Amino acid sequence: MRISKKVNKMPPSGIREFFELVIGMKDVISLGVxxxxxxxPWNICESGIFSIEKGCTSYTSNKGLYELRLQVSRFIKNKHGIGYDPENQILITTGVSEALDLVLRGILNPGEEVIISDPCxxxxxxxxxxxxxxxVFVNTKDTGFKLTPSLIKKSLSKGVKAVLLNYPANPTGVSYSKKELLELSRLFIKHDLIVISDEIYDELTYDFPHTPISSLKGMKERTVYLNGFSKAFAMTGWRVGYACGPEDIISAMTKIHQYTMLCSPIMGQVGAIEALRGSRHYVLEMKREYKRRREFIVGRLNEMGLVCPKPDGAFYVFPSIKNTGMDSIEFAKKLLMQEKVAVVPGTAFGSQGKGHVRMAYASSMTDLKEACLRMERFLKDNAKK
Amino acid sequence: MKEILEILEKDARTTPQEIARVTKKKVDAVKKAIKKFEKDGVILKYKTIINKELVQDESRAVRALIEARIAPQRGYGFDHIAERIYRFPEVVSCYLLSGTYDLLLVVEGRDIQAVSRFVSEKLSTLDNVRGTVTHFLLKKYKEDGDILKRAERDKRIAISF
Structure with missing residues (x-):
């Protein structure tokens, strides 16, 4: 056997086949992105181009350009009042994805447990x-896809070392208020848990201010705060994110990072500096636009009979499709074949995603309107007789 | 209510119902606000942006930017003479500027001769116009915030997490 047992044991994505179907089809309106x-924004692109022209094509420090770490530190301090030392409490990564891998590899011994919401x-x-x-998957279906202290208590055992939070969440759009976070934090402190907090969608919180859990009392020293530039600045392809946290964990992460990734691409890092230094008006403009789309799609979906609570943030809705009588994959496949609208089956995000699909409203209003018309027709055509 | 303007500026065809839905306002309130904007002259009119590079309009085939130096008039400044000028239908835009000249005009005509005739016969002969410099426009790339090129297709992969 050429492939490691571990990789072989990794469950394949159950919806690969569905993806192939979407990618092979033309003229699809995709709400699956x-x-x-x-x-x-152009000022960021332009700074990236200029950095290449200037000959900035080398490695950077493993931790990332000092200037970027400094800007990140200032940004978080100004926005949330949390102080992270750019010297040893911030690591620049190739997106939050890498940061998450680093922190898990950095803290976990074999068999140690991490509490995660299902779906996630x-x-x-x-x-x-x-x-x-x-x-340790925690079924959050009955709490509106939110982790609560009582749910977590039930899942606690000696083996649990960390909790992984993600808010606003992909795929549900659910977020936590400061009060909810305070309640959670008390439990985390009491049980001495490490908190890994993926807050990549923080800028896209629509109805209340976003609170990083690390800003709460007693949390900074046990939290690894993950964020990046992909969502707020529309920079997914630049692959720049960051982790902020206690020195020992950041140092462990840096150790792995230096041997695997070395550093995040320098052009991306230069672009990220510009993102933090430049005007933020377009971040707010994009947010206003997403908020309008959210109102539109939530209103339309409920009108056509899919139960869809209003998400707090990110750019996803996670409606229930149970009353169609179809399961998630069947719904997604039929919708694709009959109306050429792509959505992601909820089961891609865990067993508790069944009976749901994820739709992204990161599409133009024109496309969203057309997609809703098609879905309405689809539901009528497939209504249980 | 400013958000209504932001939405209409992007797409003037958005209906009050659609605006009401995305802004969480009552349809009547949106209609009333739009009426007020129209009445107050905040919304002047609703237009379509046409990429004239693709449509031949022979009566307006040539466009020129004209710098005009003006002697201001007592009691009126530049306003009076500006009005004399911008009332000509050939004048598409008219701005008062600081710097080495006073008015910047955008003028359209059927051909170079037509524009030249406008400059030499109508514009330069006005009493307070002290001199003009005419620049013929070669190509338009972007106008009033709109890039004059068809939007490129979505480059994202059709499905991702």
Missing amino acids: GEPDFVT YVSYYPVTFMAGGKT
Whole structure:
């Protein structure tokens, strides 16, 4: 056997076949894309181009350009009042995806457990598995896809070392208020858990201010705060993210990072500096646009009979499709074949995603309107007789 | 209510119902706000942006930017003479500027001769116009915030997490 047992044991994505179907089809309106439909603001692109012209084509320090770490530190301090030392509490990574891998590999001994919500973002389980950890899935279906202190208490055992939070969440759009985070934090402190907090969608919180859990009392020293530039600045392809946290964990992560990734691409890092230094008006403009689209799609979906609570943030809705009588994959396949609209079956995000599909509203209003018309027709055509 | 303007500026065809939905306002309130904007002259009119590079309009085939130096008039400044000028239908835009000249005009005509005739016969002969410099426009790339090129197709992969 050429492939390692571990990789062989990794569960294949159950919906690969569905993906192939989408990619092979023409003229699809896709609500299945997990990235902004905006292109990176021009001042950022231009600074990236200029950096190449200047000959900035080398490695950077493993931790990332000092200037970027300094800007990140200032940005978080100004926005949330949390102080991270750019020397040893911030690591620049190739996106949050890498940062998550690093932190799990950095803290987990074989068999140690991580609490994760089910459903959750697709990489959480496989990355924990590859890091040798065990995932404790917490079914959040009855709490509106939110982790609560009582749910977590039920899952606590001696083996649990960390909790992985993601808010606003992909795929549900759910987020936590400061009060909810305070309640959670008390439990985390009491049980001495490490908190890994993926807050990549923080800028896209629509109805209340976003609170990083690391800003709460007693949390900074036990939290690894993950964020990046992909969503707020529409920079997915630039691959720049960062991890901020206690020195020992950041140092462990840097150790792995220096031997595997070396550093995030320098052009991306230069672009990220510009993103933090430049005007933020377009971040707010994009946010206003997403908010309008959210109102539109939530209103339309409920009108056509799919139960869809209003998400707090990100750019996803996660409606229930149970009353169609179809399961998630069947719904997604039929919708694709009959109306050429692509959505992601909820089961891609865990067993508790069944009966749901994820739709991204990171598409133009024109496309969203057309997609809703098609879905309405689809539901009528497939109504149970 | 400013958000209504932001939405209409992007797409003037958005209906009050659609605006009401995305802004969480009542349809009547949106209609009333739009009426007020129209009445107050905040919304002047609703137009379509046409990429004239692709449509031949023979009566307006040539465009020129004209710098005009003006002697201001007592009691009126530049306003009076500007009005004399911008009332000509050939004048598409008219701005008062700081710097080495006073008015910047955008003028359209059927051909170079037509524009030249406008400059030499109508514009330069006005009493307070002290001199003009005419630049013929070769190509338009972007106008009033709109890039004059068809939007490129979505480059994202059709499905991702």
